[in-house]
Amino acid sequence: MFDKIIDRKNSSCSKYDNLEQYFGKTDLDPFWVADMDFEIPPFLQEAIQKRAQHNVFGYGKQNKEIFEAIKNWMSSQHQWEINTSSISLCNGVVPAYAACIEAFSNIDDEIIVQTPVYFPLFQCIKANNRKILENPLKEDNGYYTMDLEHLKSIITPKTKMIALCSPHNPVGRVWDEKELEDLANICIENNITIISDEIHSDLIFKKFTPIASINEKIANITVTLNSPGKTFNIAGLNASYCITLNDELKNKLDEVIKQRVIGTINVFGLIAMQCAYENGTQWLESLRKYLESNIDFTIETLKNNTKIKVQKPEATYLLWLNFEKYNLSHQKIKEILLNDCKVALNDGLTFGKNGNSHFRFNVATSKNQLKKGLNKIISFNK
Incomplete structure (x- = not known):
């Protein structure tokens, strides 16, 4: 196939x-x-084609089954138990990332990126009038690791967020639990919010750990961004979601999503996301x-x-x-x-x-x- x-x-x-x-x-x-x-x-083709034959394409509805499908996928694929109340839908991971920048930092604040990294992260930081703080990864014969000593040395009182790419694009690392925990502890100590882009987390060749699943302290400072877009090749449908276990963070993010009007997913995106997660294993x-x-x-x-x-x-x-x-x-x-x-x-x-x-x-x-x-x-x- x-x-x-x-x-x-x-x-x-x-x-x-x-x-x-x-x-x-x-x-x-x-x-x-x-x-x-x-x-x-094929099951996705069938679901989308069936809906297309209806021939009326008005506004879609966020059914509870979509949230259940996301919850069950996290459980079955990543052994991460979440509540549906922690999920916010969004029309793309990059728009969600931009919303997080607005929700958890102010103009001229610093946001950490671990380079080399997915370039829209730079664009979002600049477009929202924040400053990029680079924490380059360490490379040894093509294998990359985090430079946490350097990270600690560049943090200032203006450092409010870190953009974690997990798994990492483009170097292909699946960060192990110890690496993630060490990073998160630095962020906890310095009151830094972790925005974890986990869009490639299904396309893995070793065990993947969602950073927010490690413990409650880490979950309390983390927003996880994800989508079935990469996994099922439906990126053009702009169906994504955020998982935020801390109610205070979630309320702030939901308010920005509402202000930016980016919480509405088109009808085909809604159908595809639910169908993919229910049938895609x-x-x-x-x-x-x-x-x-x-x-x-x-x-x-x-x-x-x-x-x-x-x-x-x-x-x-x-x-x-x-x-x-x-x-x-x-x-x-x-x-x-x-x-x-x-x-x-x-x-x-x-x-x-x-x-x-x-x-x-x-x-x-x-x-x-x-x-x-x-x-x-x-x-x-x-």
Whole structure:
């Protein structure tokens, strides 16, 4: 089912139809935007098509079954028991993140990001007139860990939030419980709110721990952002949610969501989220196996045919490629990838300055498309 090649061109698809806008070229094979080239599961297709046949698309209703589906998914997938009253719906993880910035900090306050990291975090901080405080991850032969000593050294009275990416995009780490607890204890000591983006938490290859599930103290300073968008390839439906166990934090966040009018999800997003979480376990298991096979194949191919260094990710379908051994400038690497290899990858510098000589490669596509892209990247050597 994942080997099927689907022509996504001219379908109002950012990954394929925005190549000229972002790269200035259209003759590229796209391995950038973090969505998958796979069809959504058959049960999701059926649910959406059934609703489409109704032919009236008025405002959707947030049924209690949606909240139950989220609660049960957290329990079955991540052994995290929550109440439905802790869930707030939102029309996207990035809008929810922006709402958290407004709810839990003031203009000119500092927000910590652990670079290299998902670049919309920077955009949201700047757009909301807050200051970025970078806490670069430590890297050892492609494996990244948190630099908590550095973190403690940069905190000031103006530091109000930390944007935790868990699992981490783009380096693919699944933070273990000890790492998360040590980070959270620093935040507790310094009255820092944790906003944990856990959108990739289902696409894991080792045990994942939601940071708010560790203990009550950590839960009291944490807002968790999540969505079925990455897991089931329905990011375009803009269906997401926040989990906030502290009532005071939840009330503040809900007020901003209301003010920003971002708590309404379209009718197809509501249906898809409920259906995915009620029926998606078996399909997800198959997806993980296919993605891990693609990851292993990619790493082996690059290892045998290039000087590119890459660490196997513990989560996501995104590989963080390191071109340092070519001894070329970042700009030159970028030019070769675009003009000679004809592939579109995410520029590592957009994730932070420690993304120099790095590019993010999305392997969530059919084996044939992946092989085609890898053959193009291999030509980098020539």
